[in-house]
Amino acid sequence: MASEKIYLSSPHMGGTEQSFVNEAFKTNWIAPLGPNVTGFETDLEQYLGNGNYVAALSSGTAALHLALILLGVGRGDEVICQSMTFSASANPIVYQGATPIFVDSEPDTWNICPSHLEEAIKDRISKGKKPKAIIAVHLYGMPYKVEEIRNISDKYEIPIVEDSAEALGSSYKNQKCGTFGDISILSFNGNKIITTSGGGALVAKNLQLKEKAVFLATQARDNAPHYQHSQIGYNYRLSNISAGIGRGQMEVLDAHVELRRQMNQFYQEIFRDTKGVTVFSEPSSAYFSNHWLSCILIDETHCGFSAENVRFALAENNIESRPLWKPMHLQPIFQNVPYYGSNISEKLFEIGLCLPSGSNLNKQDKLKINDVLMRFIDI
Numbered sequence: 001m002a003s004e005k006i007y008l009s010s011p012h013m014g015g016t017e018q019s020f021v022n023e024a025f026k027t028n029w030i031a032p033l034g035p036n037v038t039g040f041e042t043d044l045e046q047y048l049g050n051g052n053y054v055a056a057l058s059s060g061t062a063a064l065h066l067a068l069i070l071l072g073v074g075r076g077d078e079v080i081c082q083s084m085t086f087s088a089s090a091n092p093i094v095y096q097g098a099t100p101i102f103v104d105s106e107p108d109t110w111n112i113c114p115s116h117l118e119e120a121i122k123d124r125i126s127k128g129k130k131p132k133a134i135i136a137v138h139l140y141g142m143p144y145k146v147e148e149i150r151n152i153s154d155k156y157e158i159p160i161v162e163d164s165a166e167a168l169g170s171s172y173k174n175q176k177c178g179t180f181g182d183i184s185i186l187s188f189n190g191n192k193i194i195t196t197s198g199g200g201a202l203v204a205k206n207l208q209l210k211e212k213a214v215f216l217a218t219q220a221r222d223n224a225p226h227y228q229h230s231q232i233g234y235n236y237r238l239s240n241i242s243a244g245i246g247r248g249q250m251e252v253l254d255a256h257v258e259l260r261r262q263m264n265q266f267y268q269e270i271f272r273d274t275k276g277v278t279v280f281s282e283p284s285s286a287y288f289s290n291h292w293l294s295c296i297l298i299d300e301t302h303c304g305f306s307a308e309n310v311r312f313a314l315a316e317n318n319i320e321s322r323p324l325w326k327p328m329h330l331q332p333i334f335q336n337v338p339y340y341g342s343n344i345s346e347k348l349f350e351i352g353l354c355l356p357s358g359s360n361l362n363k364q365d366k367l368k369i370n371d372v373l374m375r376f377i378d379i
């Protein structure tokens, strides 16, 4: 019997999502506004705490784009961005006609390296341009070095855009990821920790900023009976149907974080005694990762097999795995962009692998994964 494919991270419904969607149909709120949009925003605001304001948007990418616009990023500006990330962190810089400046990772959290960040800022300033923003990412749900990055941001007075697309449910010193930036963003794409099929959010520190984001996301219409515009607008609001899925997903978010963390534990146990294989985990108890994806580093010289060997073996058994994010400074599209770093992210990309991590993987799936991985360990 052909078994079903095991995915890296697939949507996992909790059960009540459809009733919120049905309610939208029943009340004819089939629009990019309505009770589910407002309800989802309130759910997220309560979850994040700390007096944050949430604007529900059509994607995390849209949220990043609006964050840069709200920070006044425009043509000719420079914006610092973590190099090791998904391209969506960096693309909105280019949408604004600005230039990305890529910065390497540090080995503890795999996120933006404080010392290379400061080196980059100093060098850009010495070349005549102070960067307009710092985009820091919590990769795979692991919080970046929150305090170090904040100190540098304060010292040079450059705001942080916190890309928390992968880190809803993670926290640092008991404060939720998605609340550390001057502006923060979340994603609810199909593969994220919770999904609205597609969607995102911008997290603001005050109501005026949230309202400005919503204004820009709904075509920047001035207050007039006719359609009047004094700014360029966007169509970036979340659908009331999608937001209904989000409301249902919020009910199971913490339970799903716990299940993802159990997947990480599952891999820790498999590789506990394997020299050369490390399962990515929190550097200290200050960090709490949602372990959106569980990742391993494989040092072939110690264990005799490579990340590619493991990826192929899993693929042969219909199990999905994937190399880590390829750093932006190695991407063909960004080959002429300035980069500050050593080769930490390059090395991580070379030896890393993301393993199936979904909260919906069952006992049988785990047995199958275990089976394939154990073949490597037994050699």
Ligand SMILES: *Cc1c(COP(=O)(O)O)cnc(C)c1O
Pocket (backbone or CB within 6 Å): 058, 059, 060, 061, 062, 085, 086, 088, 089, 137, 163, 165, 166, 186, 187, 188, 189, 199, 200
């Ligand atoms: C998914 C993701 C995004 C983009 O979110 P979308 O909702 O897919 O547009 C941005 N940054 C990171 C790090 C992501 O993983």
